[in-house]
Amino acid sequence: MAQVDTSQLLRGTLDAATLAVVEQEDGYGYDVVRRLRAAGLTDVGDASVYGTLRRLYKAGALTSYVEPSGEGPHRRYYGITPRGSAQLAEARSAWSEFVLAMSNLLEEKVEVVA
């Protein structure tokens, strides 16, 4: 049940999470997956990330370039664009408000239980 909740939460926030990862450093598909998981989003699906990267790129939030890889096929790297940065800033603001509201609600409850 907890897994379902997390995946539903991820679906709504994956755009922001992906933009945040790429903002730190340009990355290719599987690299972004790995970094999201390393950050704690362990349930994130490969296909969701690949699809999200592609959609953000088409929307102009990401730029992309190809670099050869010594081991296999060329890698398509993604970097953030000004539009992506603006979208991320907006997401941060909305997320902060959301977290604040949820924290107030949940912490109250925790206090009652405690």
Added chain:
Amino acid sequence: MSATALPSDVEIYLARVRAALADVPPEERDELLAEVESSLYETASETDGPVSARLGPAEEFAAELRAAAGLHGESSTSLRDTLRGLVANPRVRAAGVVLKELAPIWWVARGYIAVAAIALAFDTRWSWSYRAVPIVGGTMGGLTLIALAIVASIALGLWARHRGGLGRPLLALDAVALLVGAFAVVPHLAQPTIVPNVVLAESTPVVAQGLVYNGNPVQNIYPYSRDGKLLLDVQLFTGAGAPIQMRSQSPDPLRRGVVTKRGVSVYNVYPLRYFESGTQRIVNPKAAPFARAPKIATPSLVRKVRVQQPK
């Protein structure tokens, strides 16, 4: 695909993902799969076991990819969902209730269309007075047949309504068949009424052109004098003084042209004479039905009277 050889497991998995995205525009699909391919190669080199064990079934992977990329679902599914949504729509349901109330109108129309479509299929004649009624042993026969068909159609409608769901497939079938029939019947009814041929003949008598004798065209006229001799170059006029002309619309180069002394062409001079082809010579100047006609015994209307001039 890249030139690098991929493990066959990955290749199969990619092929299944590609197949599941068959409805996505090729360019978009290739871009998505290129992203997936490079990542799968890396995943396969890092972990053991089949790709599907880590990523799940290829079809689910494709669905997740599609959803995340914001691509539309498969068209068949979306159409079905759209139709289901339409059926569930309260407004559509309300319209359905109204249509059910109006069903008797459809039953009546169905009875008529059935008769009219069959009449058209058998190329039956239609009543002149009532264009919409086929003649079945007469106009009354057609009207009777239409009335019977309408009664049968209403009975069928009432029966299907009481039977509920059982009659539904049958009704759907007959609705389709009769709609096809309606496509044939409506254009027929839209045609203007055809006036019977008999009336046409009476209203527009045929007028023959040129000279006519007892309804037959006359090709030439041969006048003879009272002593039975053929006369040549005789001018004919009507009582009103109009020349009795015989001329074709396009001039005949073989016909001997006749002109007055002032050089005006005249066409009321008989018998008509024709040149030998390519010459100005008359074929047979004295040609006539008879060498001589009977002499006339009746005294001439005009007598030569010697009038003595007064001195």
